[in-house]
Amino acid sequence: MPDPAIRTEALSKTYRSGIINRESVHALREVSLTVQRGEIFGLLGPNGAGKTTLLKILLGIAWPTSGRARLFGHATHAPVARQQVGYLPEKHRFPDFLTTDQMLHLYGRLSGVPSDEREARIPELLDQVDMSEWRGTKLKKFSKGMMQRVGLAQALLNDPDLVFLDEPTDGVDPVGRREIRDILLWLHNQGKTIFLNSHLLSEVEKVCTRVAILNQGALVRLGTIDELTAMERLYDLQTTRIPDGVLSALDDVLRPADAFETSQDAIFRYRLQVENRADLNAVLDRLRSAEVELEAVEPVRRSLEDYFIDVVSPQNSAPEATSA
Amino acid sequence: MTALSGIVLLSVRELWAKKIVIGLFVVSTLVLLMTAFALNLDVVEGSLAGVRVFGENLGDAQDGDGEGITLQNVVFSVQAVVAGATYWIGILLALFSTAPLFTSLLETGHIDLLLSKPLSRTQLFIGHISGVWLTMLILSTYLLGGVWLIMSIKTGVWNPSFLLSIGIVLAMFGVMYSVIVFTGVWTQSTALALIVTYGLIFISLVLAGGEQLANQLQPGWRAVFWGFYHVLPNFAEVTQTVSNLSRAEPIASWYPFASASLFGAVLYGSAGFWFTRRDF
Numbered sequence: 001m002p003d004p005a006i007r008t009e010a011l012s013k014t015y016r017s018g019i020i021n022r023e024s025v026h027a028l029r030e031v032s033l034t035v036q037r038g039e040i041f042g043l044l045g046p047n048g049a050g051k052t053t054l055l056k057i058l059l060g061i062a063w064p065t066s067g068r069a070r071l072f073g074h075a076t077h078a079p080v081a082r083q084q085v086g087y088l089p090e091k092h093r094f095p096d097f098l099t100t101d102q103m104l105h106l107y108g109r110l111s112g113v114p115s116d117e118r119e120a121r122i123p124e125l126l127d128q129v130d131m132s133e134w135r136g137t138k139l140k141k142f143s144k145g146m147m148q149r150v151g152l153a154q155a156l157l158n159d160p161d162l163v164f165l166d167e168p169t170d171g172v173d174p175v176g177r178r179e180i181r182d183i184l185l186w187l188h189n190q191g192k193t194i195f196l197n198s199h200l201l202s203e204v205e206k207v208c209t210r211v212a213i214l215n216q217g218a219l220v221r222l223g224t225i226d227e228l229t230a231m232e233r234l235y236d237l238q239t240t241r242i243p244d245g246v247l248s249a250l251d252d253v254l255r256p257a258d259a260f261e262t263s264q265d266a267i268f269r270y271r272l273q274v275e276n277r278a279d280l281n282a283v284l285d286r287l288r289s290a291e292v293e294l295e296a297v298e299p300v301r302r303s304l305e306d307y308f309i310d311v312v313s314p315q316n317s318a319p320e321a322t323s324a
Numbered sequence: 325m326t327a328l329s330g331i332v333l334l335s336v337r338e339l340w341a342k343k344i345v346i347g348l349f350v351v352s353t354l355v356l357l358m359t360a361f362a363l364n365l366d367v368v369e370g371s372l373a374g375v376r377v378f379g380e381n382l383g384d385a386q387d388g389d390g391e392g393i394t395l396q397n398v399v400f401s402v403q404a405v406v407a408g409a410t411y412w413i414g415i416l417l418a419l420f421s422t423a424p425l426f427t428s429l430l431e432t433g434h435i436d437l438l439l440s441k442p443l444s445r446t447q448l449f450i451g452h453i454s455g456v457w458l459t460m461l462i463l464s465t466y467l468l469g470g471v472w473l474i475m476s477i478k479t480g481v482w483n484p485s486f487l488l489s490i491g492i493v494l495a496m497f498g499v500m501y502s503v504i505v506f507t508g509v510w511t512q513s514t515a516l517a518l519i520v521t522y523g524l525i526f527i528s529l530v531l532a533g534g535e536q537l538a539n540q541l542q543p544g545w546r547a548v549f550w551g552f553y554h555v556l557p558n559f560a561e562v563t564q565t566v567s568n569l570s571r572a573e574p575i576a577s578w579y580p581f582a583s584a585s586l587f588g589a590v591l592y593g594s595a596g597f598w599f600t601r602r603d604f
């Protein structure tokens with residue numbers, strides 16, 4: 001079985017400052033996670049949660065205080081670990097005296113891409129990020145959104161198997177955001193692994209296969225979007241009208257939903273909250289015995305944003321899942 | 325190798341994008357043009373008959389006793405002036421133009437992107453310094469090598485030892501750039517790096533008058549003074565080495581150059597070690 005794209009084991013990082021009164025900041029606390037090849041993995045967390053520190057350790061930019069981090073089975077500080085890696089930093093600072101073409105050739109050379117491959121890939125990538133016509137223009141003339149696009153082309157130049165993107169849609173207009181999202185999905189279809197760090201939870205929700213939430217340096221949640229956003233045993237029922245007698249008999253678990261009426265004739269919405277699967281089936285049996293016809297039973301989901309805010313609020317931030 | 329050449333290229337391109345480096349190149353070209361066209365040496369049968377600058381006579385040719393201005397004296401003097409000016413003015417300006425390069429290398433958004441590439445931190449460090457040195461080698465070879473070639477062709481006086489001064493100028497630039505790198509990697513401050521570097525050059529002026537100054541001091545302070553003399557780079561004292569090479573005279577002592585080189589090596593080693601260990 002091939003090594004996972006990313007694996008961290010009890011990864012911790014403590015920043016110390018001051019000479020006499022040394023202060024310690026625990027940026028990461030024993031973070032263990034695994035990102036399998038081919039995933040689009042989203043890393044979420046409030047400011048100061050440790051996201052950037054984790055990204056820096058994974059890319060060999062910072063050293064862990066303890067624990068281990070590996071990319072494709074290689075220690076992150078070994079250059080070989082970064083051979084199949086592309087990276088778009090959040091606050092990138094490309095040499096703005098270069099043209100797009102010169103910049104891509106330069107960073108391609110730094111990634112070890114031979115000249116003839118660069119010649120072939122640069123036009124393709126610029127076309128993909130819709131920057132072909134700006135190939136000969138100096139970077140200093142570009143807006144933030146345009147810089148993000150050429151930055152993304154730079155990250156993909158060495159045809160990486162693992163792409164780290166830190167706020168890739170920052171400063172990009174909605175159309176550009178959609179295009180970047182399409183590129184991510186296209187990369188995903190090609191079997192690439194994407195590690196996405198973004199504040200735009202709606203973007204993360206749309207593209208990520210799994211999500212981790214960091215808070216105060218600790219990994220507090222890890223799972224698929226569906227797992228994280230499904231509310232505990234809360235269901236949305238669409239049925240024919242439930243007789244009042246049945247409804248009042250089940251009033252501790254079943255009630256009409258806020259949007260009671262649906263667009264379909266004679267189909268109504270109810271909200272069902274049960275303790276376990278047996279209770280769910282018991283309620284459904286009771287409804288059937290009352291000749292209520294079921295149209296749909298769907299778990300109620302929150303938006304990722306609601307879930308995120310819930311998780312990182314002070315009373316709910318205790319670690320729940322710290323391993324993968 | 326491709327990746328390493330990439331970082332060398334980045335440093336070279338970054339320097340050439342700076343106006344001050346272009347300025348140094350333009351000034352060098354003016355010096356070369358002046359040497360080629362404004363300095364006229366009237367040579368008759370291998371001897372100097374007269375020297376004119378911009379058409380004005382500067383002096384008479386050598387007299388019967390061999391005193392006065394000789395052709396060789398003029399060539400050596402011109403070369404010594406150019407080498408001396410390059411050593412002082414050129415290096416001071418070169419340090420000023422290159423100092424921001426190292427601290428900007430360490431800026432967030434730049435260093436993290438470079439470190440994410442498949443090259444080691446040692447390669448990145450060496451590649452950056454090599455790029456800076458390469459640019460300075462090109463500039464100093466262009467100016468000093470050009471002056472040497474023009475003067476040699478014009479007069480027939482070939483002074484190969486002058487070419488060694490290119491190596492000395494480059495090496496001493498490298499020694500002082502090590503101070504910038506060392507200060508930069510610890511503080512990421514261009515201003516502080518320049519203050520420390522220029523401060524050491526100023527101190528070297530004091531240290532150059534060592535014998536006379538040290539004799540005025542009490543024994544304890546004399547030991548401190550000589551301690552500084554042996555530890556810190558003797559930038560000012562190396563001027564004599566450059567001058568002697570320009571005049572094809574023997575070098576009295578290589579010690580100032582050797583101790584300065586050792587100082588530079590230690591600082592590059594320390595800065596390199598910290599560069600490979602620190603977080604960015």
